[in-house]
Amino acid sequence: MNLTITDVRLTPVLVADPPLLNTQGVHQPYTPRLIVEVETADGVVGVGETYGDTKYLELARPFAERLRGRQVSDLNGLFTVADEVAVDAARVLGQTDVGGLRGVQTADKLRLSVVSGFEVACLDALGRALGLPVHALLGGKVRDSVEYSAYLFYRWAAHPAGVPAETDDWGAALDPAGVVAQARRFTERHGFTSFKLKGGVFPPEEEIAAVRALAEAFPGHPLRLDPNGAWSVATSLKVARELGDVLEYLEDPALGTPAMAEVAAGTGVPLATNMCVTTFGEIEEAFTRGAVQVILSDHHYWGGLRNTRQLAAVCRTFGVGVSMHSNTHLGISLAAMTHVAATVPGLHHACDSHYPWQSEDVLTERLVFEGGRLAVPDAPGLGVELDRERLRRLHRRWLDDDGTLRDRDDAAAMRVAEPGWTAPAVPRW
Ligand SMILES: O=C([O-])C(=O)C[C@H](O)[C@@H](O)C(=O)[O-]
Ligand SMILES: [Mg+2]
Incomplete structure (x- = not known):
């Protein structure tokens, strides 16, 4: 060989x-x-x-x-x-x-x-x-399937008129009813039983109402809200108070370890992050200050699958939970996440994945969630074909792109619909 x-x-x-x-x-x-x-x-x-x-x-x-x-x-x-x-x-x-x-x-x-x-x-x-x-190359799976959560987003029905884009039939989701309808569709299609709502889009009261509506529609199911650091410490604590009875965790309510530590000190709701701890160098301060209770690993940031296992070992040592973050990705990365997640003991939270939003892939066959889970492939390698x-x-x-789409820029995309838009200063609320 x-x-x-x-x-x-x-x-x-x-x-x-x-x-x-x-x-x-x-x-x-x-x-x-x-x-x-x-x-x-x-x-x-x-x-x-x-x-x-x-x-x-x-x-x-x-x-x-x-x-x-x-x-x-x-x-x-x-x-x-x-x-x-x-x-x-x-x-x-x-x-x-x-x-x-x-x-x-x-x-x-x-x-x-x-x-x-x-x-x-x-x-x-x-x-x-x-x-x-x-x-097997990572030491062997400790579970046969990996659980994923429904990644809910506020969204428009379509990209702004005149912008070349693919279309879909999800419709808009801009209020609690729209978010619940989206969640229902996720469960019908993929069987997800836990839900994460991407927040930081509307004033916190509206997002609290959306999570409340989810809690009513799916009683007892794990719920998360992630405003990507858009809130002040005071707002984060208010949201934690109002939703503490239904949240599995609050994800990056405030920006940076010091603010997260202040929030953590004032609430019993666990805090998760894929923003204030994304490198090994950031672990010590965050863990010693008790700023986060769950690290959402993104194997891309952390340097791959073996480093993700090292991260999981550090988290285990400090009693911090570990799960997985996702950014828009294709089936290769989803398969990679699934393999490493299968080998991590004590993975107590369903992993994030944007994959259901991606109608396109580079694989011969799409990966299919069943009951909100992906079976861990046992075929050689990742078990996927290009x-x-x-x-x-x-x-x-x-x-064919002239360069405008080669670098992700969500603020630029928003300017097409709202000229003059700039990414809001933080804390936004
Ligand atoms: O959990 C997160 O922070 C993410 O998934 C980051 C992503 O960039 C998300 O905010 C998105 O896709 O808009
Ligand atoms: Mg996040």
């Missing part, structure tokens, strides 16, 4: 995205992702996926060049390679990603986000070569 990497292919794509609202603005009609393929001397191909904005592509290209001649089994070596790739300081100094929705922006985190796509591709290739599923024609089509879209 020859595990030497002989070819690496990077394919940026633009994927259709509905008009989902958040505190920064609204999703653009197409969102960038990067598909990574590594091929071994034996012709085994492994696939990975990560963020596709320009700054990730800028790093992925020199990274890919350095991989030829290395072994797909040399997963630790990926981090050494990453250290050799220079990050343009202008990409990180004083920069945030999508207005801060992805937490801090550092050179290391940028590198790790790129490493994650390659690590998953190498694990897929290694698993295929050895005839083992990725979860559809080259679909990949080619989504790449064509990226090639």
